Amino acid sequence: MKLRVLLVDDEQLAIDRLTDLLGTLEEVEIVGSAHSASEAMERIAALAPDLVFLDIQMPGGSGMALAADLDIDNRPEIIFVTAFEHFAPDAFAVDATDYLLKPVRFDRLRAAVTRAQRRVRLSRSAGDSAAPAREPSPYIDxxxxxxxxxxxxxxxxxxxxxxxxxxxxxxxxxxxxxxxxxxxxxxxxxxxxxxxxxxxxxxxxxxxxxxxxxxxxxxxxxxxxxxxxxxxxxxxxxxxxxxxxxxx
Structure with a gap:
Protein backbone atom coordinates (compact mmCIF):
# COMPACT_ATOMS: atom_id res chain seq x y z
CA MET A 1 0.00 0.00 0.00
CA LYS A 2 1.43 3.37 -1.06
CA LEU A 3 0.76 6.33 1.24
CA ARG A 4 -0.10 9.73 -0.23
CA VAL A 5 2.01 12.21 1.74
CA LEU A 6 1.78 15.96 2.37
CA LEU A 7 4.82 17.83 3.76
CA VAL A 8 4.22 20.90 5.95
CA ASP A 9 7.07 23.14 7.13
CA ASP A 10 7.72 26.87 6.89
CA GLU A 11 11.34 26.18 5.88
CA GLN A 12 11.86 24.96 2.32
CA LEU A 13 15.15 23.32 3.30
CA ALA A 14 13.27 21.10 5.77
CA ILE A 15 10.78 20.11 3.07
CA ASP A 16 13.63 19.40 0.65
CA ARG A 17 15.37 17.16 3.21
CA LEU A 18 12.20 15.17 3.89
CA THR A 19 11.61 14.89 0.15
CA ASP A 20 15.08 13.43 -0.33
CA LEU A 21 14.69 10.94 2.53
CA LEU A 22 11.19 9.86 1.52
CA GLY A 23 12.30 9.49 -2.08
CA THR A 24 14.13 6.31 -1.10
CA LEU A 25 10.91 4.70 0.21
CA GLU A 26 8.75 3.01 -2.39
CA GLU A 27 5.76 2.96 -0.05
CA VAL A 28 5.16 6.74 -0.18
CA GLU A 29 4.08 9.24 -2.83
CA ILE A 30 4.52 12.94 -2.05
CA VAL A 31 1.40 14.71 -3.32
CA GLY A 32 2.16 18.24 -2.16
CA SER A 33 3.66 20.61 0.38
CA ALA A 34 2.61 23.62 2.44
CA HIS A 35 4.45 26.35 4.34
CA SER A 36 1.85 27.42 6.91
CA ALA A 37 -0.95 25.96 8.98
CA SER A 38 -3.65 27.71 6.94
CA GLU A 39 -2.16 26.50 3.65
CA ALA A 40 -1.84 23.00 5.11
CA MET A 41 -5.54 22.98 6.05
CA GLU A 42 -6.45 23.86 2.46
CA ARG A 43 -4.13 21.20 1.03
CA ILE A 44 -5.46 18.53 3.36
CA ALA A 45 -9.02 19.32 2.29
CA ALA A 46 -8.08 19.37 -1.41
CA LEU A 47 -5.66 16.45 -1.58
CA ALA A 48 -6.96 14.11 1.16
CA PRO A 49 -3.48 12.73 1.96
CA ASP A 50 -3.05 9.55 3.98
CA LEU A 51 -0.15 11.01 5.95
CA VAL A 52 1.05 14.51 6.86
CA PHE A 53 4.55 15.35 8.07
CA LEU A 54 3.82 18.42 10.17
CA ASP A 55 6.11 21.05 11.67
CA ILE A 56 4.91 22.54 14.95
CA GLN A 57 6.19 26.11 15.09
CA MET A 58 5.15 28.02 11.96
CA PRO A 59 4.12 31.61 11.23
CA GLY A 60 0.38 32.22 11.42
CA GLY A 61 -0.53 29.15 13.46
CA SER A 62 1.01 26.06 15.03
CA GLY A 63 0.97 22.57 13.63
CA MET A 64 -0.27 21.33 16.99
CA ALA A 65 -3.36 23.53 16.79
CA LEU A 66 -3.95 22.39 13.22
CA ALA A 67 -3.87 18.73 14.24
CA ALA A 68 -6.24 19.39 17.14
CA ASP A 69 -8.71 21.13 14.81
CA LEU A 70 -8.90 18.25 12.34
CA ASP A 71 -11.73 15.74 12.70
CA ILE A 72 -10.12 12.85 14.57
CA ASP A 73 -12.25 10.26 12.74
CA ASN A 74 -11.43 11.45 9.22
CA ARG A 75 -8.06 13.14 9.40
CA PRO A 76 -4.82 11.82 7.86
CA GLU A 77 -2.14 10.25 9.99
CA ILE A 78 0.08 12.93 11.55
CA ILE A 79 3.84 12.69 12.08
CA PHE A 80 5.20 15.75 13.84
CA VAL A 81 8.68 16.88 12.82
CA THR A 82 10.26 19.44 15.13
CA ALA A 83 13.51 20.55 16.71
CA PHE A 84 11.98 20.65 20.20
CA GLU A 85 11.42 17.74 22.61
CA HIS A 86 9.01 19.53 24.94
CA PHE A 87 6.05 19.36 22.54
CA ALA A 88 5.93 15.54 22.77
CA PRO A 89 3.21 15.32 25.47
CA ASP A 90 0.89 17.52 23.39
CA ALA A 91 1.70 15.57 20.23
CA PHE A 92 0.63 12.24 21.64
CA ALA A 93 -2.38 13.82 23.33
CA VAL A 94 -3.73 14.48 19.81
CA ASP A 95 -3.01 10.87 18.78
CA ALA A 96 -0.01 11.59 16.57
CA THR A 97 1.39 8.63 14.69
CA ASP A 98 4.93 9.59 15.65
CA TYR A 99 7.15 12.46 16.80
CA LEU A 100 10.45 12.97 15.01
CA LEU A 101 13.21 15.33 16.09
CA LYS A 102 15.24 17.33 13.59
CA PRO A 103 17.61 16.44 12.07
CA VAL A 104 15.51 13.41 11.19
CA ARG A 105 17.24 10.03 11.32
CA PHE A 106 16.40 7.82 8.35
CA ASP A 107 15.74 4.73 10.49
CA ARG A 108 13.23 6.68 12.62
CA LEU A 109 11.60 8.10 9.49
CA ARG A 110 11.23 4.68 7.90
CA ALA A 111 9.80 3.23 11.10
CA ALA A 112 7.33 6.12 11.38
CA VAL A 113 6.13 5.53 7.81
CA THR A 114 5.71 1.82 8.50
CA ARG A 115 3.68 2.65 11.59
CA ALA A 116 1.49 5.01 9.58
CA GLN A 117 0.88 2.26 7.02
CA ARG A 118 -0.28 -0.09 9.76
CA ARG A 119 -2.61 2.53 11.20
CA VAL A 120 -4.14 3.21 7.79
CA ARG A 121 -4.65 -0.51 7.19
CA LEU A 122 -6.26 -0.93 10.60
CA SER A 123 -8.62 1.97 10.03
CA ARG A 124 -9.63 0.49 6.68
CA SER A 125 -10.20 -2.98 8.05
CA ALA A 126 -11.61 -2.29 11.49
CA GLY A 127 -13.23 -5.08 13.47
CA ASP A 128 -10.37 -7.52 13.93
CA SER A 129 -10.79 -9.80 16.92
CA ALA A 130 -8.96 -9.07 20.16
CA ALA A 131 -5.67 -10.77 20.97
CA PRO A 132 -5.99 -14.09 22.85
CA ALA A 133 -5.62 -14.05 26.62
CA ARG A 134 -2.18 -14.79 28.05
CA GLU A 135 -1.21 -16.92 31.02
CA PRO A 136 -1.23 -15.15 34.41
CA SER A 137 2.05 -13.43 35.20
CA PRO A 138 3.63 -11.91 38.31
CA TYR A 139 4.46 -8.88 36.17
CA ILE A 140 2.09 -6.15 35.00
CA ASP A 141 0.30 -6.89 31.74
Missing part, protein backbone atom coordinates in the same frame (compact mmCIF):
# COMPACT_ATOMS: atom_id res chain seq x y z
CA UNK A 142 -1.05 -3.42 31.03
CA UNK A 143 -0.40 0.26 31.71
CA UNK A 144 -2.82 3.17 31.90
CA UNK A 145 -1.52 5.81 29.48
CA UNK A 146 -2.72 9.31 28.71
CA UNK A 147 -4.48 10.01 25.41
CA UNK A 148 -6.53 12.87 24.11
CA UNK A 149 -9.45 13.30 26.45
CA UNK A 150 -8.46 10.77 29.10
CA UNK A 151 -6.59 7.49 29.54
CA UNK A 152 -6.59 4.03 27.97
CA UNK A 153 -5.22 0.64 28.93
CA UNK A 154 -2.12 -0.27 26.92
CA UNK A 155 -1.27 -3.97 26.81
CA UNK A 156 2.38 -4.72 27.51
CA UNK A 157 2.23 -7.27 24.69
CA UNK A 158 1.67 -4.38 22.25
CA UNK A 159 4.84 -2.52 23.23
CA UNK A 160 7.80 -3.10 20.91
CA UNK A 161 10.42 -0.96 22.63
CA UNK A 162 10.74 1.72 25.28
CA UNK A 163 13.05 4.70 25.50
CA UNK A 164 13.67 7.17 28.30
CA UNK A 165 12.58 10.78 27.74
CA UNK A 166 13.72 12.78 30.78
CA UNK A 167 10.95 12.44 33.40
CA UNK A 168 8.89 10.28 31.01
CA UNK A 169 9.27 7.18 28.90
CA UNK A 170 8.13 6.64 25.31
CA UNK A 171 6.18 3.41 24.86
CA UNK A 172 6.46 2.46 21.18
CA UNK A 173 3.90 0.13 19.60
CA UNK A 174 3.49 -0.91 15.97
CA UNK A 175 0.98 1.86 15.31
CA UNK A 176 1.76 4.73 17.68
CA UNK A 177 3.77 5.92 20.67
CA UNK A 178 2.59 6.92 24.13
CA UNK A 179 4.28 9.31 26.50
CA UNK A 180 4.08 7.92 30.01
CA UNK A 181 5.40 9.36 33.26
CA UNK A 182 7.60 6.65 34.79
CA UNK A 183 11.20 5.82 35.65
CA UNK A 184 13.18 3.11 33.92
CA UNK A 185 14.20 1.39 37.16
CA UNK A 186 10.59 1.16 38.24
CA UNK A 187 9.63 -0.37 34.90
CA UNK A 188 12.43 -2.90 35.18
CA UNK A 189 10.79 -4.23 38.34
CA UNK A 190 7.33 -4.32 36.75
CA UNK A 191 8.03 -5.69 33.27
CA UNK A 192 8.53 -9.34 32.38
CA UNK A 193 12.04 -9.57 30.86
CA UNK A 194 10.77 -12.38 28.64
CA UNK A 195 8.69 -9.70 26.93
CA UNK A 196 10.67 -6.48 27.26
CA UNK A 197 14.35 -6.85 28.06
CA UNK A 198 16.42 -3.95 29.33
CA UNK A 199 19.33 -3.40 26.94
CA UNK A 200 20.49 0.04 28.07
CA UNK A 201 19.88 2.34 31.00
CA UNK A 202 17.62 4.26 28.58
CA UNK A 203 15.84 1.47 26.69
CA UNK A 204 13.93 -1.81 26.77
CA UNK A 205 13.43 -3.97 23.66
CA UNK A 206 11.20 -6.87 22.66
CA UNK A 207 14.07 -9.12 21.60
CA UNK A 208 11.87 -11.25 19.35
CA UNK A 209 11.68 -8.23 17.02
CA UNK A 210 15.46 -8.00 16.57
CA UNK A 211 16.24 -8.73 12.92
CA UNK A 212 19.94 -7.92 12.87
CA UNK A 213 22.81 -7.03 15.17
CA UNK A 214 25.75 -4.73 14.49
CA UNK A 215 29.14 -4.91 16.16
CA UNK A 216 30.70 -1.49 15.54
CA UNK A 217 33.78 -2.49 17.54
CA UNK A 218 35.31 -2.19 21.00
CA UNK A 219 32.67 -4.44 22.50
CA UNK A 220 29.78 -2.27 21.29
CA UNK A 221 26.53 -3.79 20.10
CA UNK A 222 23.55 -2.35 18.21
CA UNK A 223 20.17 -4.02 17.74
CA UNK A 224 18.22 -3.43 14.53
CA UNK A 225 14.48 -4.02 14.87
CA UNK A 226 12.11 -5.13 12.13
CA UNK A 227 11.17 -1.51 11.35
CA UNK A 228 14.82 -0.51 10.97
CA UNK A 229 15.11 1.19 14.35
CA UNK A 230 18.69 1.03 15.64
CA UNK A 231 19.03 0.65 19.42
CA UNK A 232 22.37 0.78 21.17
CA UNK A 233 23.09 -1.81 23.84
CA UNK A 234 24.74 -0.40 26.95
CA UNK A 235 28.22 -1.80 27.69
CA UNK A 236 27.07 -3.38 30.96
CA UNK A 237 24.15 -5.11 29.18
CA UNK A 238 26.00 -6.65 26.23
CA UNK A 239 26.65 -10.09 27.77
CA UNK A 240 23.06 -10.48 29.01
CA UNK A 241 21.62 -9.41 25.66
CA UNK A 242 23.82 -11.82 23.71
CA UNK A 243 22.81 -14.62 26.09
CA UNK A 244 19.14 -13.85 25.57
CA UNK A 245 19.69 -13.94 21.80
CA UNK A 246 21.58 -17.26 22.12
CA UNK A 247 24.73 -15.61 20.76
CA UNK A 248 26.96 -15.77 23.84
Missing amino acids: EIWVAVRGGQVRLSISAIEWIEAARDYVMLHTATRSYLHRAQMNMLEEQLDPAQLFRVHRSSFVRLSLVQEIERPGRGNLNLILRDGIVIQVGPSYVKQVLAQLNLS
Whole structure:
Protein backbone atom coordinates (compact mmCIF):
# COMPACT_ATOMS: atom_id res chain seq x y z
CA MET A 1 0.00 0.00 0.00
CA LYS A 2 1.43 3.37 -1.06
CA LEU A 3 0.76 6.33 1.24
CA ARG A 4 -0.10 9.73 -0.23
CA VAL A 5 2.01 12.21 1.74
CA LEU A 6 1.78 15.96 2.37
CA LEU A 7 4.82 17.83 3.76
CA VAL A 8 4.22 20.90 5.95
CA ASP A 9 7.07 23.14 7.13
CA ASP A 10 7.72 26.87 6.89
CA GLU A 11 11.34 26.18 5.88
CA GLN A 12 11.86 24.96 2.32
CA LEU A 13 15.15 23.32 3.30
CA ALA A 14 13.27 21.10 5.77
CA ILE A 15 10.78 20.11 3.07
CA ASP A 16 13.63 19.40 0.65
CA ARG A 17 15.37 17.16 3.21
CA LEU A 18 12.20 15.17 3.89
CA THR A 19 11.61 14.89 0.15
CA ASP A 20 15.08 13.43 -0.33
CA LEU A 21 14.69 10.94 2.53
CA LEU A 22 11.19 9.86 1.52
CA GLY A 23 12.30 9.49 -2.08
CA THR A 24 14.13 6.31 -1.10
CA LEU A 25 10.91 4.70 0.21
CA GLU A 26 8.75 3.01 -2.39
CA GLU A 27 5.76 2.96 -0.05
CA VAL A 28 5.16 6.74 -0.18
CA GLU A 29 4.08 9.24 -2.83
CA ILE A 30 4.52 12.94 -2.05
CA VAL A 31 1.40 14.71 -3.32
CA GLY A 32 2.16 18.24 -2.16
CA SER A 33 3.66 20.61 0.38
CA ALA A 34 2.61 23.62 2.44
CA HIS A 35 4.45 26.35 4.34
CA SER A 36 1.85 27.42 6.91
CA ALA A 37 -0.95 25.96 8.98
CA SER A 38 -3.65 27.71 6.94
CA GLU A 39 -2.16 26.50 3.65
CA ALA A 40 -1.84 23.00 5.11
CA MET A 41 -5.54 22.98 6.05
CA GLU A 42 -6.45 23.86 2.46
CA ARG A 43 -4.13 21.20 1.03
CA ILE A 44 -5.46 18.53 3.36
CA ALA A 45 -9.02 19.32 2.29
CA ALA A 46 -8.08 19.37 -1.41
CA LEU A 47 -5.66 16.45 -1.58
CA ALA A 48 -6.96 14.11 1.16
CA PRO A 49 -3.48 12.73 1.96
CA ASP A 50 -3.05 9.55 3.98
CA LEU A 51 -0.15 11.01 5.95
CA VAL A 52 1.05 14.51 6.86
CA PHE A 53 4.55 15.35 8.07
CA LEU A 54 3.82 18.42 10.17
CA ASP A 55 6.11 21.05 11.67
CA ILE A 56 4.91 22.54 14.95
CA GLN A 57 6.19 26.11 15.09
CA MET A 58 5.15 28.02 11.96
CA PRO A 59 4.12 31.61 11.23
CA GLY A 60 0.38 32.22 11.42
CA GLY A 61 -0.53 29.15 13.46
CA SER A 62 1.01 26.06 15.03
CA GLY A 63 0.97 22.57 13.63
CA MET A 64 -0.27 21.33 16.99
CA ALA A 65 -3.36 23.53 16.79
CA LEU A 66 -3.95 22.39 13.22
CA ALA A 67 -3.87 18.73 14.24
CA ALA A 68 -6.24 19.39 17.14
CA ASP A 69 -8.71 21.13 14.81
CA LEU A 70 -8.90 18.25 12.34
CA ASP A 71 -11.73 15.74 12.70
CA ILE A 72 -10.12 12.85 14.57
CA ASP A 73 -12.25 10.26 12.74
CA ASN A 74 -11.43 11.45 9.22
CA ARG A 75 -8.06 13.14 9.40
CA PRO A 76 -4.82 11.82 7.86
CA GLU A 77 -2.14 10.25 9.99
CA ILE A 78 0.08 12.93 11.55
CA ILE A 79 3.84 12.69 12.08
CA PHE A 80 5.20 15.75 13.84
CA VAL A 81 8.68 16.88 12.82
CA THR A 82 10.26 19.44 15.13
CA ALA A 83 13.51 20.55 16.71
CA PHE A 84 11.98 20.65 20.20
CA GLU A 85 11.42 17.74 22.61
CA HIS A 86 9.01 19.53 24.94
CA PHE A 87 6.05 19.36 22.54
CA ALA A 88 5.93 15.54 22.77
CA PRO A 89 3.21 15.32 25.47
CA ASP A 90 0.89 17.52 23.39
CA ALA A 91 1.70 15.57 20.23
CA PHE A 92 0.63 12.24 21.64
CA ALA A 93 -2.38 13.82 23.33
CA VAL A 94 -3.73 14.48 19.81
CA ASP A 95 -3.01 10.87 18.78
CA ALA A 96 -0.01 11.59 16.57
CA THR A 97 1.39 8.63 14.69
CA ASP A 98 4.93 9.59 15.65
CA TYR A 99 7.15 12.46 16.80
CA LEU A 100 10.45 12.97 15.01
CA LEU A 101 13.21 15.33 16.09
CA LYS A 102 15.24 17.33 13.59
CA PRO A 103 17.61 16.44 12.07
CA VAL A 104 15.51 13.41 11.19
CA ARG A 105 17.24 10.03 11.32
CA PHE A 106 16.40 7.82 8.35
CA ASP A 107 15.74 4.73 10.49
CA ARG A 108 13.23 6.68 12.62
CA LEU A 109 11.60 8.10 9.49
CA ARG A 110 11.23 4.68 7.90
CA ALA A 111 9.80 3.23 11.10
CA ALA A 112 7.33 6.12 11.38
CA VAL A 113 6.13 5.53 7.81
CA THR A 114 5.71 1.82 8.50
CA ARG A 115 3.68 2.65 11.59
CA ALA A 116 1.49 5.01 9.58
CA GLN A 117 0.88 2.26 7.02
CA ARG A 118 -0.28 -0.09 9.76
CA ARG A 119 -2.61 2.53 11.20
CA VAL A 120 -4.14 3.21 7.79
CA ARG A 121 -4.65 -0.51 7.19
CA LEU A 122 -6.26 -0.93 10.60
CA SER A 123 -8.62 1.97 10.03
CA ARG A 124 -9.63 0.49 6.68
CA SER A 125 -10.20 -2.98 8.05
CA ALA A 126 -11.61 -2.29 11.49
CA GLY A 127 -13.23 -5.08 13.47
CA ASP A 128 -10.37 -7.52 13.93
CA SER A 129 -10.79 -9.80 16.92
CA ALA A 130 -8.96 -9.07 20.16
CA ALA A 131 -5.67 -10.77 20.97
CA PRO A 132 -5.99 -14.09 22.85
CA ALA A 133 -5.62 -14.05 26.62
CA ARG A 134 -2.18 -14.79 28.05
CA GLU A 135 -1.21 -16.92 31.02
CA PRO A 136 -1.23 -15.15 34.41
CA SER A 137 2.05 -13.43 35.20
CA PRO A 138 3.63 -11.91 38.31
CA TYR A 139 4.46 -8.88 36.17
CA ILE A 140 2.09 -6.15 35.00
CA ASP A 141 0.30 -6.89 31.74
CA GLU A 142 -1.05 -3.42 31.03
CA ILE A 143 -0.40 0.26 31.71
CA TRP A 144 -2.82 3.17 31.90
CA VAL A 145 -1.52 5.81 29.48
CA ALA A 146 -2.72 9.31 28.71
CA VAL A 147 -4.48 10.01 25.41
CA ARG A 148 -6.53 12.87 24.11
CA GLY A 149 -9.45 13.30 26.45
CA GLY A 150 -8.46 10.77 29.10
CA GLN A 151 -6.59 7.49 29.54
CA VAL A 152 -6.59 4.03 27.97
CA ARG A 153 -5.22 0.64 28.93
CA LEU A 154 -2.12 -0.27 26.92
CA SER A 155 -1.27 -3.97 26.81
CA ILE A 156 2.38 -4.72 27.51
CA SER A 157 2.23 -7.27 24.69
CA ALA A 158 1.67 -4.38 22.25
CA ILE A 159 4.84 -2.52 23.23
CA GLU A 160 7.80 -3.10 20.91
CA TRP A 161 10.42 -0.96 22.63
CA ILE A 162 10.74 1.72 25.28
CA GLU A 163 13.05 4.70 25.50
CA ALA A 164 13.67 7.17 28.30
CA ALA A 165 12.58 10.78 27.74
CA ARG A 166 13.72 12.78 30.78
CA ASP A 167 10.95 12.44 33.40
CA TYR A 168 8.89 10.28 31.01
CA VAL A 169 9.27 7.18 28.90
CA MET A 170 8.13 6.64 25.31
CA LEU A 171 6.18 3.41 24.86
CA HIS A 172 6.46 2.46 21.18
CA THR A 173 3.90 0.13 19.60
CA ALA A 174 3.49 -0.91 15.97
CA THR A 175 0.98 1.86 15.31
CA ARG A 176 1.76 4.73 17.68
CA SER A 177 3.77 5.92 20.67
CA TYR A 178 2.59 6.92 24.13
CA LEU A 179 4.28 9.31 26.50
CA HIS A 180 4.08 7.92 30.01
CA ARG A 181 5.40 9.36 33.26
CA ALA A 182 7.60 6.65 34.79
CA GLN A 183 11.20 5.82 35.65
CA MET A 184 13.18 3.11 33.92
CA ASN A 185 14.20 1.39 37.16
CA MET A 186 10.59 1.16 38.24
CA LEU A 187 9.63 -0.37 34.90
CA GLU A 188 12.43 -2.90 35.18
CA GLU A 189 10.79 -4.23 38.34
CA GLN A 190 7.33 -4.32 36.75
CA LEU A 191 8.03 -5.69 33.27
CA ASP A 192 8.53 -9.34 32.38
CA PRO A 193 12.04 -9.57 30.86
CA ALA A 194 10.77 -12.38 28.64
CA GLN A 195 8.69 -9.70 26.93
CA LEU A 196 10.67 -6.48 27.26
CA PHE A 197 14.35 -6.85 28.06
CA ARG A 198 16.42 -3.95 29.33
CA VAL A 199 19.33 -3.40 26.94
CA HIS A 200 20.49 0.04 28.07
CA ARG A 201 19.88 2.34 31.00
CA SER A 202 17.62 4.26 28.58
CA SER A 203 15.84 1.47 26.69
CA PHE A 204 13.93 -1.81 26.77
CA VAL A 205 13.43 -3.97 23.66
CA ARG A 206 11.20 -6.87 22.66
CA LEU A 207 14.07 -9.12 21.60
CA SER A 208 11.87 -11.25 19.35
CA LEU A 209 11.68 -8.23 17.02
CA VAL A 210 15.46 -8.00 16.57
CA GLN A 211 16.24 -8.73 12.92
CA GLU A 212 19.94 -7.92 12.87
CA ILE A 213 22.81 -7.03 15.17
CA GLU A 214 25.75 -4.73 14.49
CA ARG A 215 29.14 -4.91 16.16
CA PRO A 216 30.70 -1.49 15.54
CA GLY A 217 33.78 -2.49 17.54
CA ARG A 218 35.31 -2.19 21.00
CA GLY A 219 32.67 -4.44 22.50
CA ASN A 220 29.78 -2.27 21.29
CA LEU A 221 26.53 -3.79 20.10
CA ASN A 222 23.55 -2.35 18.21
CA LEU A 223 20.17 -4.02 17.74
CA ILE A 224 18.22 -3.43 14.53
CA LEU A 225 14.48 -4.02 14.87
CA ARG A 226 12.11 -5.13 12.13
CA ASP A 227 11.17 -1.51 11.35
CA GLY A 228 14.82 -0.51 10.97
CA ILE A 229 15.11 1.19 14.35
CA VAL A 230 18.69 1.03 15.64
CA ILE A 231 19.03 0.65 19.42
CA GLN A 232 22.37 0.78 21.17
CA VAL A 233 23.09 -1.81 23.84
CA GLY A 234 24.74 -0.40 26.95
CA PRO A 235 28.22 -1.80 27.69
CA SER A 236 27.07 -3.38 30.96
CA TYR A 237 24.15 -5.11 29.18
CA VAL A 238 26.00 -6.65 26.23
CA LYS A 239 26.65 -10.09 27.77
CA GLN A 240 23.06 -10.48 29.01
CA VAL A 241 21.62 -9.41 25.66
CA LEU A 242 23.82 -11.82 23.71
CA ALA A 243 22.81 -14.62 26.09
CA GLN A 244 19.14 -13.85 25.57
CA LEU A 245 19.69 -13.94 21.80
CA ASN A 246 21.58 -17.26 22.12
CA LEU A 247 24.73 -15.61 20.76
CA SER A 248 26.96 -15.77 23.84
